[in-house]
Amino acid sequence: MIDPSQTHQEIQLWLQGIYETLSISPDTQRRLSQPKLTIHTHIPLRRDDGSLQFFSAWRVQYDDTRGPTKGGIRFHPSVCSSGVSNLSFWMTIKCAVMNLPFGGAKGGICVDPKTLSRLELERLSRGYIRSICDIIGPERDIPAPDLNTNPLIMGWMADEYAQIQRRQAPAVITGKPLGLGGSHGRTSATGYGALQVLNQWCQRHAKKPQQTTVAVQGFGNAGYYFARRAHEMGYGVVAISDSHNAIYSASGIDPQTVWDQKQQKRKLGESIYCTTPVCETEAVEVLSKEQLLELPVDIMVLAAMENAITTDNACRVKAPLILEIANGPVTTKAEEILLEHGTTILPDVLVNAGGVTVSHLEWVQNRIGEYWDEIAVEKRLLQRMEREARNCFELAEAQKCTLRQAAYMQGIKRIAQAMDQRGTQDYFAM
Numbered sequence: 513m514i515d516p517s518q519t520h521q522e523i524q525l526w527l528q529g530i531y532e533t534l535s536i537s538p539d540t541q542r543r544l545s546q547p548k549l550t551i552h553t554h555i556p557l558r559r560d561d562g563s564l565q566f567f568s569a570w571r572v573q574y575d576d577t578r579g580p581t582k583g584g585i586r587f588h589p590s591v592c593s594s595g596v597s598n599l600s601f602w603m604t605i606k607c608a609v610m611n612l613p614f615g616g617a618k619g620g621i622c623v624d625p626k627t628l629s630r631l632e633l634e635r636l637s638r639g640y641i642r643s644i645c646d647i648i649g650p651e652r653d654i655p656a657p658d659l660n661t662n663p664l665i666m667g668w669m670a671d672e673y674a675q676i677q678r679r680q681a682p683a684v685i686t687g688k689p690l691g692l693g694g695s696h697g698r699t700s701a702t703g704y705g706a707l708q709v710l711n712q713w714c715q716r717h718a719k720k721p722q723q724t725t726v727a728v729q730g731f732g733n734a735g736y737y738f739a740r741r742a743h744e745m746g747y748g749v750v751a752i753s754d755s756h757n758a759i760y761s762a763s764g765i766d767p768q769t770v771w772d773q774k775q776q777k778r779k780l781g782e783s784i785y786c787t788t789p790v791c792e793t794e795a796v797e798v799l800s801k802e803q804l805l806e807l808p809v810d811i812m813v814l815a816a817m818e819n820a821i822t823t824d825n826a827c828r829v830k831a832p833l834i835l836e837i838a839n840g841p842v843t844t845k846a847e848e849i850l851l852e853h854g855t856t857i858l859p860d861v862l863v864n865a866g867g868v869t870v871s872h873l874e875w876v877q878n879r880i881g882e883y884w885d886e887i888a889v890e891k892r893l894l895q896r897m898e899r900e901a902r903n904c905f906e907l908a909e910a911q912k913c914t915l916r917q918a919a920y921m922q923g924i925k926r927i928a929q930a931m932d933q934r935g936t937q938d939y940f941a942m
């Protein structure tokens with residue numbers, strides 16, 4: 513569940529400093545203090561055994577000043593109204609930090625997808641689209657994958673929308689399978705984008721990948737692609753965790769081997785590592801997922817969920833650099849403790865923006881009806897990540913502020929400008 517310290521009020525209070533520095537008008541502050549549209553629905557699902565069950569679900573459109581709202585859909589038992597609302601606010605900031613022509617949204621269903629059969633999962637995914645179809649669309653609100661959702665689910669959702677509308681509308685959802693108008697490079701985009709930000713930071717601080725040790729919390733879509741390429745580039749990935757366990761090896765771990773074993777439904781840390789070691793020189797140690805966060809590594813990568821680091825464990829975090837791939841993995845209060853200890857945090861709204869950046873490229877390709885190869889997509893992704901990361905780093909140096917403050921300044925300045933340019937009408941969500 514959402515840590516009580518990560519409430520909406522807490523985030524709004526933190527924002528006051530940014531608003532003061534940028535002289536943001538009271539009107540704009542008020543517009544940014546609550547979502548424009550929240551839908552809470554209960555989706556009926558006929559289970560395979562014939563019983564009927566209802567699942568709570570949300571779609572929150574936070575702000576659409578800069579364009580149609582954009583943001584993923586997550587399936588998780590912790591999904592709740594305030595959590596989805598926070599996530600939709602962060603999407604608004606993230607799209608502006610990256611200068612994408614989108615506002616921010618987020619959605620989710622309160623469900624543990626592992627308890628559903630494949631057909632039940634498909635029926636629930638289609639039911640979700642039936643509940644929100646009136647408020648989404650290629651020029652209105654464009655969902656995408658997030659925690660526990662993937663191209664297969666996006667394909668079902670896009671198909672359901674097309675059936676309801678009785679026309680093809682691939683640009684309504686991004687992160688689709690390639691055969692249904694998906695883009696090359698979307699699945700790996702979040703991990704590769706995050707690595708691009710880390711590479712930029714290392715270059716500016718004269719740090720070589722080979723001189724670093726890295727722990728990765730969360731080994732799903734984002735964590736895997738990050739870890740695999742980081743390992744290929746010479747970063748020393750020494751620890752990986754998932755929702756069950758963590759594994760650690762001082763001499764390094766090959767993320768691809770761990771991934772291959774996970775695909776065979778083996779949990780991290782199961783005895784398989786004794787017979788098929790993921791590193792050759794030393795046995796892999798099994799730790800708890802909590803212990804991973806306290807390892808004395810150079811870089812702690814948070815790629816699981818929000819609230820990984822709270823006031824409960826912040827003072828035990830030893831890594832001097834945190835890379836936030838998850839959304840909101842460090843609470844506002846925990847950040848204060850980390851900053852006192854001199855920790856540098858590369859913030860989520862910049863670091864994990866690779867996903868929505870390639871989602872934007874998918875939306876563009878769908879709209880122009882022309883498709884680019886993997887090299888072209890990755891080039892555009894890395895260029896945008898590099899440009900906006902450099903802007904944030906330079907702003908942080910000029911303002912002598914944290915990288916999170918710099919990223920928010922970059923995003924909020926663009927949103928505020930667009931709000932001013934719209935005029936003083938009491939406009940509302942379309």
Ligand SMILES: NC(=O)C1=CN([C@@H]2O[C@H](COP(=O)(O)OP(=O)(O)OC[C@H]3O[C@@H](n4cnc5c(N)ncnc54)[C@H](O)[C@@H]3O)[C@@H](O)[C@H]2O)C=CC1
Binds near residue numbers: 755839
């Ligand atoms: N997939 C995407 O394109 C984007 C994802 N993100 C964020 O990145 C994070 C991860 O997303 P995905 O990789 O797509 O999800 P995923 O569902 O593919 O993977 C999540 C991983 O986290 C692990 N996990 C869950 N709780 C954990 C815990 N307490 N300790 C360690 N591991 C834990 C799971 O076992 C799984 O390996 C989420 O916060 C998501 O919002 C952000 C931007 C884009």
Ligand SMILES: O=C(O)CCC(=O)C(=O)O
Binds near residue numbers: 603656
């Ligand atoms: O790809 C997208 O549109 C949104 C991805 C997302 O939900 C996120 O960045 O948190």
